[in-house]
Amino acid sequence: MTQTIARSILLAARPKGWPTADDFRVSDTQLPAPAPGEVLLQSLWLSLDPYMRGRMAAGASYAPGVEIGQPLPCEAVARVLHSADPGFKPGDIVVVHDFWRDHMLRRAGDLRQLDPALGPVQTALGVLGMPGLTAYTGLKHIGQPKAGETLVVAAASGAVGALVGQMAKLGGARVVGLAGGPDKCAYVTEALGFDACIDRNAPDMASQLAAACPKGIDVYFELVGGTVWQAVLPLLNPFARVPVCGTIATYNDVVPPPGPDLSAVLMRTVLVKSLVLRGFIVSEFAADAPEFRRQMAQWLASGAIRYREDVSHGLDQMIPAFLGMLGGKNFGKTLIHLAD
């Protein structure tokens, strides 16, 4: 076999505030031939997700921070080039939790086989993958919207938010989204079927949200934090549930925002409204993945759930696409396409 060079993007420095190109560097590594039980793979699609910003910090996030000089993590869909394991053969398509790189050598046990006949393989990174499972389990275990209740989700055209709202609609909830700008809002109401969608940048966002939720808010699926959360808090009903899945609006804050300190108001509201705030990461509910994939495959087949992808091409688009996503410039699930 020929030698394989893996090009990786490494963390060069811990970003202070917004990441810049200087915080990353490219590294080429020659991969050896697979040893027994190993598989050599070519990345076809890489996933970009907001949680990665947290992994660039030194402090404890979901998981330890990435060390300086180490590659950044992501989910990948990859094709088997060479296999030294009886479970895989060249041409097989797999999904794997890997890194920002175009080739990899992995243990066979780390790979999950995909059936390309079931649909576009990159959906294993989005609607049928981690973002989909996040939406599904956050609703199932924490949000639990009932028919007739009102659910609010921001980043409503994004990978997780779009699915949260559509699933809640399927369960009979009134669903109100927030998204950045009129194009995304139109997509959220017209294509995804939300009852309303509010431009999160509108100066009267808070009063628009109140008007769109005349019976208050029973579930707020928290993906963004910041001004949206401040607008949601007074509208929450007694016993409202808040799955806390992300706070992307604050990921690049270097210091806490200026005062007043609203944390006491927040705790007082939790108290007097008997709220549930529950942080979670999808790995906690990994056991639900088979059930989720069966259910989502049915929804996709029937057209009950729709999705949208924001695709950039080539490893050198990884960093611009990541920064764009942190700034809300993506429109749909952010993906990097490396090869067919």
Next chain:
Amino acid sequence: MTQTIARSILLAARPKGWPTADDFRVSDTQLPAPAPGEVLLQSLWLSLDPYMRGRMAAGASYAPGVEIGQPLPCEAVARVLHSADPGFKPGDIVVVHDFWRDHMLRRAGDLRQLDPALGPVQTALGVLGMPGLTAYTGLKHIGQPKAGETLVVAAASGAVGALVGQMAKLGGARVVGLAGGPDKCAYVTEALGFDACIDRNAPDMASQLAAACPKGIDVYFELVGGTVWQAVLPLLNPFARVPVCGTIATYNDVVPPPGPDLSAVLMRTVLVKSLVLRGFIVSEFAADAPEFRRQMAQWLASGAIRYREDVSHGLDQMIPAFLGMLGGKNFGKTLIHLAD
């Protein structure tokens, strides 16, 4: 029968910040003889609890605010003077959700009969009453401390905190309290058996707390808010549970404290540690009251649970005792004794 005058304390004005004597006024009302189904009662003991501060505000708290000119609510232990209901006879002792007053005319269905042979009747306002049920159900449904876990509670010598810690100890948890000053701290460790108790006013309170919780904090039973909560937050372990039962440190805040705004840090911590914050009021778990009273009676009989009362005498001590409690000057369950 002779005429009965009920002396009540009414809300005269909505307190701005700390309540003052001018926010209250006394009113005497002549009570008629009981109509069929009614009972005339004399208050023996009245309970003072921090939640009452919230009811003095106009904004929505647990329940609508008390109207100006109306009496303030409290739990009471009372003696039947005259009964026009076959279920009660003069001399019976009852517990009733009533008001700051020394006599009352109530429907028989509002009263719960007490057996004075079981112990001091005023325990129906404390260890066997609402504060006890609050501690019991907050632990049972939300805190759920396991053997070997670490629980922290502030106001640890108070009506709820003392019981929270002792119950968690009975379940095998390590229990760390905070209380105001060395006398209360000595009582909490020596009489109540907490593993440690930290003076909440110590300048190095946060580092003392960290040292007392070498394995982090798994349950924080929130009664006080403010600086204690800020010290607890970084010590919470993944999947820690925070029953939010009160935030007495902030009840008299007129405006939010100055910045920085720590609410984003709070939400980020909820996220990355998969925390549960759950506000509750005891009425939500009223169905647990019979089970709770059986269990607590056993604990009291065996000496497993101890309690302390802070008793003032006479209706004219109601307001000073209430203000003292808000300032942490009480030492044990705050009670007003009106008659034997």
